[in-house]
Amino acid sequence: xxxxxFWSLPGLFMLGLxxxxxxxxxxxxxxxxxxxxxxxxxxxxxxxxxxxxxxxxDRPYIxxxxxxxxxxxxxxxxxxHYSLLPKRSLVLWTVCIALIFLGCAVGSIx
Numbered sequence: 762x763x764x765x766x767f768w769s770l771p772g773l774f775m776l777g778l779x780x781x782x783x784x785x786x787x788x789x790x791x792x793x794x795x796x797x798x799x800x801x802x803x804x805x806x807x808x809x810x811x812x813x814x815x816x817x818x819d820r821p822y823i824x825x826x827x828x829x830x831x832x833x834x835x836x837x838x839x840x841x842h843y844s845l846l847p848k849r850s851l852v853l854w855t856v857c858i859a860l861i862f863l864g865c866a867v868g869s870i871x
Contacts, residue, residue, distance in 0.1 A: 764869035770864030779855040785833030788848040796820045801831055801843070811842040 773786035787807075794813065797820070801809045809831055814820050823829070823845070830844040830851050844851055 765866050766870055768862055772859045772866060773863060774825050775859035779852055779859060781833060781835060782830075782848070782852050782855060784842075785835075786848050786851065787831045789829055789831050791823055791825050791827045791829060794823050794825060796822075799823055799829075801829060801845075803831060818833035 787803040789801040789803035798810045830848045
């Protein structure tokens with residue numbers, strides 16, 4: 762019983778994260794990168810400016826025209842503003858991870 766709870770909690774968390782990403786994450790294209798901020802045009806023709814510099818001072822280069830996913834406001838609390846994976850890949854990864862955890866929960870019953 763404890764194993765079922767242990768494996769199902771991360772699976773349910775990942776399913777919740779997947780629903781959040783499906784609802785709030787927006788796919789976009791980088792249109793400007795000056796090393797401090799990137800400017801992204803999302804699918805709804807909204808322009809978003811997101812920081813690119815990390816806390817340690819590292820400034821990764823993100824090419825203009827690169828497809829990124831602008832993450833929802835909840836993830837900004839964790840200092841995550843964007844993902845370099847397209848939205849469908851990001852959602853597929855979270856679904857796969859959730860299914861692995863939930864499969865381990867079901868497998869621990871038997």
